Amino acid sequence: MSEMTAAEAAEVLEVSQRQVARLASKEVLTVSRVVGRTLLLDSASVHRLAQRARRNGRPWSAATAWAALALLSGKQADWMDAARLSRLRHRLRGINASDLVWLSRRRATIHQMRGWDAVTGLVPTGVSALRDPENAALFGLSATDRGSDGYVAASAFPELVTGSGLYDDIEGDVVVRVVPDDAGYRLEQSLVAAVAVDLAEALDTREAAAGERILTELLTEFRAGDGHRNRTRR
Template identity: 70%
Template sequence: MAEMTAADAAEHLQVSQRQVRRLASNGVLATTRVVGRTLLLDAASVHQLAGRVRHNGRPWTAATAWAALALLSGQDAPWMDSAALSRLRHRLRGARATEVAWLARGRARVHQMRGWGQDTGLIPTGVSVLGHPQLAALFDLSPAERGADGYVAARHFNDMVTSLGLFDDVEGDITVRVVPDDAGYALDRPLIAAVAVDLSESLDTREAAAGERVLDDLLDAFRDGRAVRRLDEAR
């Protein structure tokens, strides 16, 4: 695995080292290890981010990010007031998939982990939903034979780590996405837009392309006022 220091990543991405560390803590950049005070990153994740279209503007709060993903998934976002929802709908009508993925990067804090338990405490996303034939067909991807990927509420994270015997490991095969407790989203079902965004950030180019394509399709449907089939209905 090729590595890159935070300083080199900052120069490559044309951002500050502080921003690089924030991107790493949010799971946008993959951390390989820390040597002394030097943060080392997976170079592939840096090059992938550099290859995306960068967008101006601060990332959405977790509440706004989940409201956007809910709207694109054909669901409501009752935790947002009407004025905020109106502004968000206007933003989404003019957005592209890469912009939504960039702005929604604060939706969760990502932990790469390993353990001996099962992933029953996670709301599945990314490759973990591809075991269902209809969802695999939607993304035109085959089921992945690797690990697990899913969301958990911050208030349940520590209990889940204990019950499943999880520990942080940058090469672990369990991706745990911890959603802030003030995000609004109840984490009671997967959201198709969240699955698409998570796949669009994959280091696997085919998965990334599939996620971006589906997210663009959801944006087109939102602009046209077409109904979106809920992911839990497809399952």
């Protein structure tokens, strides 16, 4: 049996190592063995998933991914021209929640980290967004103190790392999602669609199910032409 590490699988699948671990825990990917803290996967299962996923289309650029998440959250995507927005609206009407998660995976580069100080300067998402009572109620989940999860612009990332003493650690409880500076989205507030996508990729099955449920609702509302109802949370 040919093997590859979680890092290698993440590169093939164009997802984070955390998402690879989630796929392995759900038996979507086959674990061949664990050596110390290193997860080794059956290479064939990784390549089969990569081929199947590619049938859903090439992943969007960061700018397109953020435009899609903004539209689903009832916001404008003024960094996109009219023609591209029209094509994107048409695409959104024909995909499901799983497709959206796959297509928007280039919205940010994910860093699993640990630090010696409280992390500030992140736009909250995932479990961090659930500390807002309205978000917790929307997703039907309880708030948790488990780590930090949020977005930061690429230009602000070095200062964040220095200020909070962050360093890469696959077991760390800080998830930093670095958004390219040319992505268009200005990171002024959390978008409910982005929170939902991030929860849909979570290792926790309840969080993943809640994220997929909200994405399905947002896509249904969008197809119904009811985008003004889509919610954006600070």
